[in-house]
Amino acid sequence: xxxxxxxxxxxxxxxxxxxxxxxxxxxxxxxxxxxxxxxxxxxxxxxxxxxxxxxxxxxxxxxxxxxxxxxxxxxxxxxxxxxxxxxxxxxxxxxxxx
Numbered sequence: 001x002x003x004x005x006x007x008x009x010x011x012x013x014x015x016x017x018x019x020x021x022x023x024x025x026x027x028x029x030x031x032x033x034x035x036x037x038x039x040x041x042x043x044x045x046x047x048x049x050x051x052x053x054x055x056x057x058x059x060x061x062x063x064x065x066x067x068x069x070x071x072x073x074x075x076x077x078x079x080x081x082x083x084x085x086x087x088x089x090x091x092x093x094x095x096x097x098x
Contacts, residue, residue: 001044009037009045014081028085029092033059035080042082050092056085 013019014030022028033042039057046054064078086092 001041003048005041006045006048009033009041010049022083026085027088027090028083031082031084033080033082037080037082039082042084046084046092052090052092053087054084055087058083058085 011032011034014032016030019030022030031042031046037059039059042057042059043054046052046057059080059082062079062081064075066073066075068074
């Protein structure tokens with residue numbers, strides 16, 4: 001697969017309270033990915049960028065939400081996130097990425 005595409009698939013790590021609990025308990029990390037990303041692309045991108053063996057990838061589409069501010073209605077942007085489970089002996093170093 002093209003190295004440029006692999007570097008563009010992962011946008012950012014998703015940092016939240018739930019994400020940190022899942023990372024500590026299940027060795028699973030959450031990333032925001034491009035809307036066109038597939039499971040094999042996410043797996044290859046994580047293995048290329050972080051040099052870690054991936055066990056499983058799950059992808060979730062986060063729906064947009066309707067928001068109201070005073071009398072103005074709008075909606076937030078939808079996005080895609082990936083839950084990446086690593087092998088038991090693997091660790092992910094977020095600061096040491098290429």
